[in-house]
Amino acid sequence: MTTNSKIALVTGGSRGLGKNMALSLAKKGIDVVLTYNSKKEEAEAVVAEIEQAGQKAVALQLSAGEVKRFDAFLDELTTVLKDTFVTDHFDFLINNAGIGLNTPIGNTREEDFDQLMNIQFKGVYFLTQTLLPILNDGGCIINISTGLTRFTSPGRAVYASMKGAIETLTMYMAKELGSRGIAVNVVAPGAIETDFGGGVVRDNAQVNKHIAEITALGRTGQADDIGGVVAFLCTDDARWINAQRIEVSGGMNL
Numbered sequence: 001m002t003t004n005s006k007i008a009l010v011t012g013g014s015r016g017l018g019k020n021m022a023l024s025l026a027k028k029g030i031d032v033v034l035t036y037n038s039k040k041e042e043a044e045a046v047v048a049e050i051e052q053a054g055q056k057a058v059a060l061q062l063s064a065g066e067v068k069r070f071d072a073f074l075d076e077l078t079t080v081l082k083d084t085f086v087t088d089h090f091d092f093l094i095n096n097a098g099i100g101l102n103t104p105i106g107n108t109r110e111e112d113f114d115q116l117m118n119i120q121f122k123g124v125y126f127l128t129q130t131l132l133p134i135l136n137d138g139g140c141i142i143n144i145s146t147g148l149t150r151f152t153s154p155g156r157a158v159y160a161s162m163k164g165a166i167e168t169l170t171m172y173m174a175k176e177l178g179s180r181g182i183a184v185n186v187v188a189p190g191a192i193e194t195d196f197g198g199g200v201v202r203d204n205a206q207v208n209k210h211i212a213e214i215t216a217l218g219r220t221g222q223a224d225d226i227g228g229v230v231a232f233l234c235t236d237d238a239r240w241i242n243a244q245r246i247e248v249s250g251g252m253n254l
Helices: 016-027 039-053 067-084 110-134 158-179 195-202 205-213 224-233
Strands: 007-010 031-036 056-061 090-095 135-144 183-189 245-249
Touching: 007 016, 007 067, 007 195, 016 031, 016 039, 016 090, 016 135, 016 224, 031 039, 031 067, 056 067, 067 110, 110 135, 110 158, 135 158, 135 224, 158 183, 183 224, 195 205, 205 224, 224 245
Parallel strands: 007 031, 007 090, 031 056, 090 135, 135 183, 183 245
Antiparallel strands: none
16 A cells, blocks of 8 residues: 655644644645644644645544553554555654653652653653554654753753663664664754743743853744754655754754
């Protein structure tokens, strides 16, 4: 079975950076399957916007940290690929879904640590494993990290550590999947004005001003600064980029 357009799966695609990634991919002529945790209406609105742009799109529910449900998700995805896209494989996996956590090392609760690990690292590892059989050879995987693996911000130890693990995992994925022609890269955003982490970068004027001051380009990041980079990595122009960490921060903390 074949489809005219290539297909990307974006986890956490109903809002914020994931939404922008999904829309940017559609602008490149790529069809999109996006997942959402609980915001079904927001996800359906993104689907409608992609369809208005002339591409196919579907939204599926996925709890990114519930590994035991991944086999059922694979079944749902396979059905959607067949019914909507007339294919049985997809081309690009963007592991974007995630949550934030701001807690000093001395105050971190084990349950918070485990939740972040399940969503930010374990979930990415095993979702990728689950989907590898239906990911096309010659496709790509993009894992989302953070600028906080290069510089520090007190309270972000757990979050940044999980993302550091993702960056190491990315290199191993690139090595192991190279024989299939699958490129694997990391996109590491800086501080972006979205609702992530309670919207602190967007809504706190003092935080916003501070980030602008420590960024070489003199402002905070916008969602539009990120989605296009992810979409580019899914084009043939990026075919020789592999096992790279691409920080998209405007030059924070140089």
